[in-house]
Amino acid sequence: MIKIEQLSKVFKTANQTVQAVDQMNLSINKGEIFGVIGYSGAGKSTFIRLINRLEEPSTGKVIIEDQEITRLNKKDLRLSRQEIGMIFQHFNLLWSRTVRENIAFPLEIAGVSKAERNARVSELIDLVGLTGKENAYPAQLSGGQKQRVGIARALANNPKVLLCDEATSALDPETTDSILALLVDINEKLGLTIILITHEMHVIQKICRNVAVMEDGRIVEQGSVLNVFSHPKQPVTKKFVEQVMGKPEDEETEELFIQHSNSGQVLKLQFIGETTHQAIISQVAKKFDVELNILQGSVKQTQAGAYGSLYLLAIGEPETINQALAFIRETSVEVEVIQHG
Numbered sequence: 001m002i003k004i005e006q007l008s009k010v011f012k013t014a015n016q017t018v019q020a021v022d023q024m025n026l027s028i029n030k031g032e033i034f035g036v037i038g039y040s041g042a043g044k045s046t047f048i049r050l051i052n053r054l055e056e057p058s059t060g061k062v063i064i065e066d067q068e069i070t071r072l073n074k075k076d077l078r079l080s081r082q083e084i085g086m087i088f089q090h091f092n093l094l095w096s097r098t099v100r101e102n103i104a105f106p107l108e109i110a111g112v113s114k115a116e117r118n119a120r121v122s123e124l125i126d127l128v129g130l131t132g133k134e135n136a137y138p139a140q141l142s143g144g145q146k147q148r149v150g151i152a153r154a155l156a157n158n159p160k161v162l163l164c165d166e167a168t169s170a171l172d173p174e175t176t177d178s179i180l181a182l183l184v185d186i187n188e189k190l191g192l193t194i195i196l197i198t199h200e201m202h203v204i205q206k207i208c209r210n211v212a213v214m215e216d217g218r219i220v221e222q223g224s225v226l227n228v229f230s231h232p233k234q235p236v237t238k239k240f241v242e243q244v245m246g247k248p249e250d251e252e253t254e255e256l257f258i259q260h261s262n263s264g265q266v267l268k269l270q271f272i273g274e275t276t277h278q279a280i281i282s283q284v285a286k287k288f289d290v291e292l293n294i295l296q297g298s299v300k301q302t303q304a305g306a307y308g309s310l311y312l313l314a315i316g317e318p319e320t321i322n323q324a325l326a327f328i329r330e331t332s333v334e335v336e337v338i339q340h341g
């Protein structure tokens with residue numbers, strides 16, 4: 001369990017004072033993947049750097065498994081940092097060292113013997129999928145491969161926590177997904193807690209269970225990813241949800257659906273946490289004499305199941321459609337018949 005209590009950071013420069021992090025409070029469960037999202041300047045990087053004290057807090061506490069990081073002296077902090085791995089947007093690799101040597105670096109600093117280092121590095125190379133690239137230099141690697149080196153290096157000393165500072169922001173969408181899959185894989189295999197900061201809702205949707213939204217140094221909204229997706233409250237959160245879901249359909253679009261529905265009825269299905277959204281449609285089609293056509297929709301998979309809405313055109317006898325509606329209402333899927341506004 002990680003606890004952040006009243007954490008603040010003020011930067012004072014010659015002519016201004018910036019409150020980068022403003023009294024943040026958070027609880028992060030052991031073993032979870034927790035996301036912090038915010039636009040540029042929200043204070044995310046400062047926040048994540050406060051956790052391992054790459055940045056010294058102005059006030060507040062960081063407590064990791066009962067150890068108050070913010071109270072440690074320099075020597076204890078150095079030891080403690082071995083339990084907090086970190087990866088970066090621009091990888092921060094040592095360019096004159098090979099993949100093996102980069103990964104071995106934190107082990108050298110920790111005083112691990114050469115034989116043990118070699119064995120551990122081989123294990124890590126296998127874990128992050130870099131077999132065959134051991135002797136390559138960072139300049140010879142793709143962005144995704146460089147981040148794999150970063151991840152292996154961060155895991156070298158068996159940390160309890162992995163901090164990810166915009167770890168996929170420099171990568172293309174496909175490579176982003178492969179790195180996110182690797183993070184999920186190591187989270188499951190090693191049970192370590194992952195805290196990531198990002199400005200991309202896609203990243204949150206793909207791998208996080210819980211999320212906090214930051215704006216102006218403060219957390220303005222937090223909760224389970226499904227909850228935040230289904231009931232975003234703050235304007236900034238709504239914008240982030242739109243990044244992956246698109247804008248919710250307005251009345252005009254719904255009116256168009258109705259105009260083109262002829263004899264059918266327009267249904268709106270809302271999925272929150274469903275894992276089987278396709279199954280329910282095929283079940284309805286099998287059970288009832290109703291033809292179902294998908295008009296429009298967007299359903300995304302999150303770590304806790306599917307979320308989204310789907311507009312369907314249902315054609316059949318009104319009585320049969322009513323029976324189908326009753327059947328859907330027995331599941332966790334919400335359904336409504338769209339009528340003229």
Ligand SMILES: Nc1ncnc2c1ncn2[C@@H]1O[C@H](COP(=O)(O)OP(=O)(O)OP(=O)(O)O)[C@@H](O)[C@H]1O
Nearest residue numbers: 011013018020038039040041042043044045046047
């Ligand atoms: N070393 C520093 N000195 C002065 N101000 C700083 C320093 N580091 C960050 N800031 C300021 O603190 C605020 C938060 O910056 P921070 O980098 O934490 O935000 P962010 O959400 O990570 O944004 P980005 O993704 O653009 O880095 C900004 O106004 C920034 O200018």
